[in-house]
Amino acid sequence: MTDTYPALSLVPKSELPLSAKDFKSDQEVRWCPGCGDYSILSNVQSFLPELGLARENIVFISGIGCSSRFPYYMNTFGMHSIHGRAPAIATGLAISRPDLSIWVITGDGDALSIGGNHLIHALRRNVNLKILLFNNRIYGLTKGQYSPTSEQGKITKSTPEGSLDYAFNPVSLALGAEATFVARTIDSDRKHMTEVLRQAAGHEGTALVEIYQNCNIFNDGAWQPLKDNDSRDDAMMRLVHGEPIRFGADNEKGVTRTADGHIKVVPVAEVGEDAIIRHDAHAKDPGLAFALSRLANPRTLQNTPIGVFRDIERPSYGRMARQQIDDVIEKKGVGDLQSLLNGSDTWTVS
Amino acid sequence: MTKKVVNLHRVVIRFAGDSGDGMQLTGDRFTSETAGLGNDLSTLPDFPAEIRAPAGTVPGVSAFQLAFADHDITTPGDVPNVLVAMNPAALKANIADLPRGADLIVNTDEFTKRNLEKVGYKANPLEDGSLEPYNVHAVALTSQTVEALKDFDLSKKEAERAKNMYALGLLSWLYSRGAEGTREFLKSKFASKPEILAANLAAFEAGWSFGETTESFSVQYEVAPAPLPAGTYRNISGNPALAFGLIAASKRSGLPLFLGSYPITPASDILHELAKNHRFGVLTFQAEDEIAGVGSAIGAAYGGALAVTTTSGPGIALKSEAIGLAVSLELPLVVVDVQRGGPSTGLPTKTEQSDLLQAMFGRNGESPVPIVAPQSPSDCFYAAMEAARIAIEYRTPVFLLSDGYLANGSEPWLVPDVDSLPTIDPDFATGPNHVDEDGAESFWPYLRDPETLARPWAIPGTKGLEHRIGGLEKADGTGSISYDPENHDRMVRLRQAKVDAIADTIPGLEVDDPTGDARVLVLGWGSTYGPIGAAVEVTRRSGVKVAQAHLRYLNPFPRNLGDVLNAYERVLVPEMNLGQLSMLLRARFLVDIQGVNQVRGMPFKSTELGAAITAAVEDLSNETE
Numbered sequence: 001m002t003d004t005y006p007a008l009s010l011v012p013k014s015e016l017p018l019s020a021k022d023f024k025s026d027q028e029v030r031w032c033p034g035c036g037d038y039s040i041l042s043n044v045q046s047f048l049p050e051l052g053l054a055r056e057n058i059v060f061i062s063g064i065g066c067s068s069r070f071p072y073y074m075n076t077f078g079m080h081s082i083h084g085r086a087p088a089i090a091t092g093l094a095i096s097r098p099d100l101s102i103w104v105i106t107g108d109g110d111a112l113s114i115g116g117n118h119l120i121h122a123l124r125r126n127v128n129l130k131i132l133l134f135n136n137r138i139y140g141l142t143k144g145q146y147s148p149t150s151e152q153g154k155i156t157k158s159t160p161e162g163s164l165d166y167a168f169n170p171v172s173l174a175l176g177a178e179a180t181f182v183a184r185t186i187d188s189d190r191k192h193m194t195e196v197l198r199q200a201a202g203h204e205g206t207a208l209v210e211i212y213q214n215c216n217i218f219n220d221g222a223w224q225p226l227k228d229n230d231s232r233d234d235a236m237m238r239l240v241h242g243e244p245i246r247f248g249a250d251n252e253k254g255v256t257r258t259a260d261g262h263i264k265v266v267p268v269a270e271v272g273e274d275a276i277i278r279h280d281a282h283a284k285d286p287g288l289a290f291a292l293s294r295l296a297n298p299r300t301l302q303n304t305p306i307g308v309f310r311d312i313e314r315p316s317y318g319r320m321a322r323q324q325i326d327d328v329i330e331k332k333g334v335g336d337l338q339s340l341l342n343g344s345d346t347w348t349v350s
Numbered sequence: 351m352t353k354k355v356v357n358l359h360r361v362v363i364r365f366a367g368d369s370g371d372g373m374q375l376t377g378d379r380f381t382s383e384t385a386g387l388g389n390d391l392s393t394l395p396d397f398p399a400e401i402r403a404p405a406g407t408v409p410g411v412s413a414f415q416l417a418f419a420d421h422d423i424t425t426p427g428d429v430p431n432v433l434v435a436m437n438p439a440a441l442k443a444n445i446a447d448l449p450r451g452a453d454l455i456v457n458t459d460e461f462t463k464r465n466l467e468k469v470g471y472k473a474n475p476l477e478d479g480s481l482e483p484y485n486v487h488a489v490a491l492t493s494q495t496v497e498a499l500k501d502f503d504l505s506k507k508e509a510e511r512a513k514n515m516y517a518l519g520l521l522s523w524l525y526s527r528g529a530e531g532t533r534e535f536l537k538s539k540f541a542s543k544p545e546i547l548a549a550n551l552a553a554f555e556a557g558w559s560f561g562e563t564t565e566s567f568s569v570q571y572e573v574a575p576a577p578l579p580a581g582t583y584r585n586i587s588g589n590p591a592l593a594f595g596l597i598a599a600s601k602r603s604g605l606p607l608f609l610g611s612y613p614i615t616p617a618s619d620i621l622h623e624l625a626k627n628h629r630f631g632v633l634t635f636q637a638e639d640e641i642a643g644v645g646s647a648i649g650a651a652y653g654g655a656l657a658v659t660t661t662s663g664p665g666i667a668l669k670s671e672a673i674g675l676a677v678s679l680e681l682p683l684v685v686v687d688v689q690r691g692g693p694s695t696g697l698p699t700k701t702e703q704s705d706l707l708q709a710m711f712g713r714n715g716e717s718p719v720p721i722v723a724p725q726s727p728s729d730c731f732y733a734a735m736e737a738a739r740i741a742i743e744y745r746t747p748v749f750l751l752s753d754g755y756l757a758n759g760s761e762p763w764l765v766p767d768v769d770s771l772p773t774i775d776p777d778f779a780t781g782p783n784h785v786d787e788d789g790a791e792s793f794w795p796y797l798r799d800p801e802t803l804a805r806p807w808a809i810p811g812t813k814g815l816e817h818r819i820g821g822l823e824k825a826d827g828t829g830s831i832s833y834d835p836e837n838h839d840r841m842v843r844l845r846q847a848k849v850d851a852i853a854d855t856i857p858g859l860e861v862d863d864p865t866g867d868a869r870v871l872v873l874g875w876g877s878t879y880g881p882i883g884a885a886v887e888v889t890r891r892s893g894v895k896v897a898q899a900h901l902r903y904l905n906p907f908p909r910n911l912g913d914v915l916n917a918y919e920r921v922l923v924p925e926m927n928l929g930q931l932s933m934l935l936r937a938r939f940l941v942d943i944q945g946v947n948q949v950r951g952m953p954f955k956s957t958e959l960g961a962a963i964t965a966a967v968e969d970l971s972n973e974t975e
């Protein structure tokens with residue numbers, strides 16, 4: 001296992017193999033029937049045994065929102081915290097406890113609205129956290145107001161004439177925030193999600209995984225074009241590192257670079273196979289990843305990439321922080337409390 | 351020229367100059383030499399909020415006041431005996447505090463037409479007779495410094511910059527201070543700049559010999575050492591003392607120290623001090639904002655660290671929701687509030703005690719948090735250890751209410767032997783604590799210790815203790831989410847009872863009532879200890895009977911507080927706010943409290959407190975006659 005996930009080398013391994021069942025807590029799951037959160041929960045529970053980690057060294061931390069109930073359903077350590085603050089809380093835990101595998105569960109409102117500041121700073125610091133952002137483009141728990149990822153013009157209870165805000169694109173935002181790992185997957189595709197989680201788990205530092213999740217109560221069908229059998233392949237491209245970026249029912253479309261340096265979707269037949277860009281998730285420069293993140297039409301969802309946009313190596317904040325401490329101790333020795341208190345300027349009264 | 355040597359019991363010096371004149375450094379060096387001579391002392395730095403306020407203006411004046419004595423003192427003094435004014439702005443800003451007959455040392459070089467106009471002096475005060483009440487020593491500090499350094503390879507500007515060392519040399523001679531410590535200090539400060547080092551040393555020596563030779567100073571003063579308890583002493587201000595207290599608590603509990611903090615005046619120096627001490631395994635995390643500061647600390651506490659967040663009043667306002675989460679999670683957390691003038695941004699560099707009610711009540715819901723307040727700069731060390739003890743033993747956030755005066759003021763500290771410091775037992779949960787109906791062992795995260803009512807602290811990595819906690823109400827015992835009204839009522843009361851139970855482990859309030867028949871009690875908390883003590887001493891000397899007590903624990907109060915209050919006919923509560931402790935005492939004990947309140951950004955003057963005490967005592971005897 002250690003070989004597969006070098007980033008998890010400090011986390012103790014489970015003595016006995018675990019199964020999905022071992023990760024189910026005794027709490028009754030209380031999402032609305034049909035909610036996309038169910039499949040994400042079950043995918044995560046089925047995937048975790050693969051890591052071979054000791055269950056007590058896994059922690060789930062969430063903020064507030066429908067998705068943030070997630071930790072209650074995981075038989076690991078967990079904290080359901082306050083709105084937007086999960087990345088900050090998880091940061092303190094991650095940098096002080098390198099022996100833990102820490103997962104942050106958040107939503108589009110929690111991560112991008114009230115908690116936006118913590119999210120971008122966790123990303124740029126590269127704290128060893130795996131952040132799963134359930135994006136349903138709506139506020140569910142407060143009963144259906146528009147969210148920072150809602151398309152402009154969204155009619156909701158708080159915006160009867162349509163929302164005015166321009167939406168956030170979480171992947172673009174993360175890339176702009178110096179994220180070292182950014183991926184996108186979708187609640188209905190178990191295989192794809194598992195593969196993305198696998199790569200995220202093995203990444204040292206912050207991994208942001210945006211999960212397109214359906215809220216069937218307040219925003220049903222938000223991702224439908226990416227799910228329906230007859231539209232899915234036409235709308236969605238799967239990014240695979242090292243592979244040409246091609247998609248379409250007959251794999252007839254591809255992404256190419258235009259003369260002015262932009263990228264665009266073209267019929268492969270028109271430009272030839274050689275003109276199709278190969279995906280490079282490990283590129284130091286986030287330019288291609290960013291350009292890919294801008295391809296989709298936010299309304300029709302045409303040209304939506306899923307998969308790992310970016311995955312680069314950079315030491316995590318926690319590792320560097322501990323290294324600094326080790327270096328100081330190696331140079332000056334472990335601190336002596338009495339000499340600290342005395343300081344350099346004492347006098348004696350007898 | 352030999353000069354007459356006069357012995358003094360107590361001296362108060364105020365160094366005042368432009369922000370760029372190095373007055374804080376000058377004050378620090380003088381303090382250090384004074385401490386080394388065994389005087390008791392107390393200091394009060396007073397500097398502008400702007401980093402480089404416009405030069406030569408009144409708002410740009412930076413001052414450092416120091417009292418030192420051959421006896422025990424607790425305040426930096428109400429008024430200076432000596433004022434060093436480096437420019438007209440410094441004179442203007444401080445002259446009103448100078449009593450008649452006091453020594454006034456002015457840097458005449460700066461009294462140019464332009465500088466005088468800048469601060470609104472129509473005539474030169476050195477010439478118009480307005481300084482006649484004082485013993486003026488007009489010294490051309492700048493040009494004499496430049497003259498003394500003429501053989502050095504320095505620009506005029508660089509030479510002028512050494513004028514604070516010239517002034518320090520002069521004052522050091524005047525009060526027979528040592529020079530060795532300052533020489534050593536300069537050597538290490540300018541180790542890489544030998545020319546600047548030599549110039550500063552030369553300026554210091556020149557100031558010293560000017561004192562010896564000039565006729566402007568006819569006497570030299572000495573202040574004998576104060577009879578302090580035997581031991582090793584150092585000088586310390588509140589912020590480093592507080593940081594050391596946290597490190598000590600980490601050592602004595604065996605828990606790694608984690609600080610999550612966002613820079614804010616006047617608390618940042620605690621972050622700096624801890625960041626300097628990574629060799630103690632301290633993790634310091636400068637967060638993206640105040641909320642992340644406390645959030646990261648809560649995360650670290652969950653992981654088993656001694657977690658701390660440091661800030662001032664505005665930062666507490668931002669952290670309130672997260673502190674409420676810590677109340678609900680019942681995790682140990684030390685929240686340090688170095689109070690400053692408010693509301694809003696208020697007066698960042700000035701002191702105030704106006705966050706007491708914020709600490710007490712500034713959260714949603716019934717959200718009790720214990721409060722500990724240090725009473726002097728060195729006491730910040732012990733108060734920090736005590737806050738950590740309560741946090742760890744009771745699994746609760748604890749407020750440590752310092753303030754700007756304690757943070758920056760300094761005093762001699764009898765350094766404790768670390769082996770004599772108390773130990774703290776984190777008492778982590780290691781295994782199941784409950785047997786289910788089916789006979790299986792399980793872990794209940796909210797099963798309380800019957801005595802302290804504290805819940806178990808089970809940290810990630812402990813096999814078999816996997817559990818979930820959160821900000822939603824929890825079922826008593828199991829900790830599962832519960833919306834049951836009866837359960838909520840019980841949990842709210844339990845959390846309150848837990849905080850109330852802390853009173854079992856704190857000492858009763860001690861009252862100092864030497865004659866035993868005083869009718870008036872002066873009760874303070876926090877940094878007013880020094881001024882109240884000085885005021886009580888002075889009033890007692892004039893024959894007035896008064897009792898004094900000082901609260902270190904604001905929540906919960908010591909068990910005997912009600913009895914103490916009821917034993918006096920009148921209770922005076924001086925506070926640097928509009929009566930926040932008074933309000934708590936009235937509400938809790940239904941007693942009449944007479945508040946003495948000021949919010950001028952500076953500590954109480956003991957004379958004004960003394961007058962208030964005397965008036966209260968007289969008023970009471972008039973009433974009963």
Ligand code: SF4
Pocket residue numbers: 030031032034035036037066067136140141214215216217218
């Ligand atoms: S409101 Fe929407 S997101 Fe929330 S649980 Fe129901 S379906 Fe899921």
